[in-house]
Amino acid sequence: MAGTLIRYETGDLAAADGMRLVWQSWSPEDEAVAVLAVVHGFGEHGGRYGFLVDDMAPRGYAVFTFDLRGHGRSPGRRGHVDRFDDYLADVRTFLTEVRRARPGTPVVLLGHSMGGLIVAALAEQGDPGLAGVVLSSPFLGMRLAVPPLQVKAARVLSRVAPTLRMNNPLRNEQLSHDPVVVAAAGADPLNHREATVRWAAEILTAQRAVVGAADQLRLPLLLLYADADPIADPLASEKLFDRASCTDKERHCYAGYYHELFNEVGRAAVFEDLAAWLAGHVPGGRAT
Numbered sequence: 445m446a447g448t449l450i451r452y453e454t455g456d457l458a459a460a461d462g463m464r465l466v467w468q469s470w471s472p473e474d475e476a477v478a479v480l481a482v483v484h485g486f487g488e489h490g491g492r493y494g495f496l497v498d499d500m501a502p503r504g505y506a507v508f509t510f511d512l513r514g515h516g517r518s519p520g521r522r523g524h525v526d527r528f529d530d531y532l533a534d535v536r537t538f539l540t541e542v543r544r545a546r547p548g549t550p551v552v553l554l555g556h557s558m559g560g561l562i563v564a565a566l567a568e569q570g571d572p573g574l575a576g577v578v579l580s581s582p583f584l585g586m587r588l589a590v591p592p593l594q595v596k597a598a599r600v601l602s603r604v605a606p607t608l609r610m611n612n613p614l615r616n617e618q619l620s621h622d623p624v625v626v627a628a629a630g631a632d633p634l635n636h637r638e639a640t641v642r643w644a645a646e647i648l649t650a651q652r653a654v655v656g657a658a659d660q661l662r663l664p665l666l667l668l669y670a671d672a673d674p675i676a677d678p679l680a681s682e683k684l685f686d687r688a689s690c691t692d693k694e695r696h697c698y699a700g701y702y703h704e705l706f707n708e709v710g711r712a713a714v715f716e717d718l719a720a721w722l723a724g725h726v727p728g729g730r731a732t
Contacts, residue, residue: 457541459513460533466490466517467510467541470497476506477728478550478575481542483535484509485557485583487523487614489516489634496706499715503730505722506546510538512559516634523638524607528646531562532569543573550726554578557676557703561650564684568660576664576692576725578718581673581703583647584655585680588613598644606642618674618703625707655680658687665693666721668714670701694721 451471456464468490480500484490490509497507513534514520525531535553542551552575555563560582567577590613601608614637616629629635665688669681678697685695696717698705705714716731723729 453545457510457537459530459537461530463513463519465510465513465534465538467508467538469506469508469545470501471506472501472504474504476546476549477504477730478552478722478726479506479508479542479546480578481539481551481553482507482509483538483553483555483559483562484512484515485559485581486639487515487612487636488629488632491516491634492629492632493706495711496715499712500719503719503722503732504728506549508538508542508545510534510541511634515636521607521640522636523609523612524640524643525646526606526642528565528650532566535562535566539571539573550575552576552578552722552726554580555582556580556706557583558647560584560676561647561654564654564658564661565650567663567665568654568657570660570662574663576666576721578666578668578721579681580668580705581670581676582667582681582684583676584651584684585677586648586651586675587673587677588675595644595648598641599648601641602645606640608641610639610641610644612637612639614675620702620704620707620709622707622709625704651680655684655687658684659689661688662690664725665690666718667693667695668698668705668717669695670698670703670705670708672700673703675703 454468489511511518560579616626667685701708720731723731
């Protein structure tokens, strides 16, 4: 991490069902002007946001992450969730921990990929304590080549054999054009590519529900997405953005970028756009 960082913290928090979820935080040298509370994507973990930390911490922002159930250092069957609402409950618990650790500091909730789907769902339910939400390549629709029969089978099998593993077509090369990032993703023992039919059925249902309820999204919104994303459908992101009822909303589409905007070769432009938006939404925020 960047030399300006003076404090790294980690611990665990108790989910509503008692599961202990691992969290991490990185703080700038001075008191943070705001917290970026990050919800990671499917198959990865909160420790993969080093580039985000290195850019945002020197600007005065603290970054908090946690590992969703079934991911990273948190327990749970890999790539499985009983109910999509379990993810929402876990993020609410995470936000409670963030606010306990940084009382009075503005909090912006940032979700990437599946984390973006989760954050969008929470935003539609409302949280007046948030300064805003950022969606990075939100997994609101699927661009991966998944056979329709496999999708139908997942919905049926979810009811009778929920933990049955299914084929996951995602490849690390679809994440970024940066070969170092691709190699690191493949070598990371905390990453996984496992998925169960229940997880797939819950995500598909959530995608339809979240896009359908976009008019309930009233919090300040920043959407970051890529037109060449081979994983998350950019058209679904645009549909949610257009339907969102918030008047304070901004979007940036990055031409030619792949899925992981914060890990792309052109990530500097993404960080500049994020910093500029944050500067306009939190007291004391700065774009440089």
